[in-house]
Amino acid sequence: MSEIIKLIKRVPKAELHLHIEGSLEPELMFKLAKRNKIKIPFGSVDEIKIAYNFHNLQSFLDIYYQGAKVLISEQDFFDLTWAYLLKSKEDNVVHTEIFFDPQSHTDRGIKFDLVINGIHRAILKAKKELGISSKIIMCFLRHLDEQSAFKTLDQALTHKDKIIGVGLDSSEVGYPPSKFERVFNKAMEEGFLTVAHAGEEGPSEYIWQALELLKVKRIDHGVRCLEDEKLVQRLRDDQIPLTVCPLSNVKLRIFKKLKDHNLKMLLDKGLITTVNSDDPAYFGGYLNTNLIKCQMALNLTKGDIKKLIINSFRSSFLSEDKKKKWIEQINKLV
Numbered sequence: 001m002s003e004i005i006k007l008i009k010r011v012p013k014a015e016l017h018l019h020i021e022g023s024l025e026p027e028l029m030f031k032l033a034k035r036n037k038i039k040i041p042f043g044s045v046d047e048i049k050i051a052y053n054f055h056n057l058q059s060f061l062d063i064y065y066q067g068a069k070v071l072i073s074e075q076d077f078f079d080l081t082w083a084y085l086l087k088s089k090e091d092n093v094v095h096t097e098i099f100f101d102p103q104s105h106t107d108r109g110i111k112f113d114l115v116i117n118g119i120h121r122a123i124l125k126a127k128k129e130l131g132i133s134s135k136i137i138m139c140f141l142r143h144l145d146e147q148s149a150f151k152t153l154d155q156a157l158t159h160k161d162k163i164i165g166v167g168l169d170s171s172e173v174g175y176p177p178s179k180f181e182r183v184f185n186k187a188m189e190e191g192f193l194t195v196a197h198a199g200e201e202g203p204s205e206y207i208w209q210a211l212e213l214l215k216v217k218r219i220d221h222g223v224r225c226l227e228d229e230k231l232v233q234r235l236r237d238d239q240i241p242l243t244v245c246p247l248s249n250v251k252l253r254i255f256k257k258l259k260d261h262n263l264k265m266l267l268d269k270g271l272i273t274t275v276n277s278d279d280p281a282y283f284g285g286y287l288n289t290n291l292i293k294c295q296m297a298l299n300l301t302k303g304d305i306k307k308l309i310i311n312s313f314r315s316s317f318l319s320e321d322k323k324k325k326w327i328e329q330i331n332k333l334v
């Protein structure tokens with residue numbers, strides 16, 4: 001194993017773009033389907049893996065929402081989150097910021113409180129037993145209407161102690177951030193931080209809207225920003241981080257091959273670029289796999305890897321003190 005790959009594995013890392021429902025491994029999907037007596041349209045783990053051949057974001061989301069239907073009880077959400085945190089431990093991930101999609105559960109009659117309590121219980125246990133810190137970000141599904149988002153925000157108000165921010169995900173094209181300006185304003189009044197998926201499949205105009213209208217602290221994906229030089233300048237001037245998900249982008253055909261990915265270009269343009277796994281159970285790997293495959297495909301230097309890892313801590317919602325502590329440790333190791 002090369003020195004740089006050993007280094008990637010060894011260094012403490014943060015992950016800022018991870019959908020907990022997207023960490024549902026086929027084996028756990030089967031186990032939960034059995035436990036909850038839910039029929040899934042797959043006969044075996046191998047059949048599931050064959051179905052994970054996507055041609056765009058929507059073809060993935062259709063299977064992702066289908067998979068999430070096996071999640072019923074608080075224990076299921078605990079088990080799902082705990083499994084992800086154990087994987088994080090293996091990868092030396094010491095801080096995670098986890099997205100969840102409450103509407104994909106409440107629309108099936110699952111109680112909001114049960115979802116958040118299951119996820120939260122697992123992150124408390126991980127803090128104690130694995131030394132991993134976490135934040136939770138609640139995403140609105142952009143293919144649903146504003147009224148549904150307002151209702152979801154209302155349900156989150158009694159869980160402000162557990163949820164640090166709100167985000168926006170699901171089908172992008174045709175569902176601009178502007179549709180959610182009012183609900184994001186209300187969320188900010190209530191004290192939530194904001195992030196949004198933008199410029200994944202959708203145009204760079206959606207990144208502008210996320211910045212101007214939703215006042216986001218980070219852009220999730222944002223890889224299409226390079227189509228607009230003024231936008232690149234704005235992202236750089238305001239030091240707005242991008243949570244890039246390279247293996248996801250290849251699986252969803254944003255880029256044909258990993259060697260065509262613009263990650264290195266984003267870094268070289270001085271943007272606060274981070275690497276993340278998005279939906280690791282569906283896209284072929286967790287954080288270390290993303291970093292290692294990118295290093296190999298894009299010839300990333302030790303300096304690039306160090307920058308990516310430091311950027312993730314810098315861009316996190318940790319306190320300034322904690323960020324400083326981790327960055328000092330990385331500076332000692334790399």
Ligand code: ADE
Pocket residue numbers: 019022057064169170171197200248278279
């Ligand atoms: N939900 C889960 N993964 C997503 C992605 N990559 N883009 C938009 N919505 C998502």
Ligand code: ZN
Pocket residue numbers: 017019169197220278
């Ligand atoms: Zn995502």
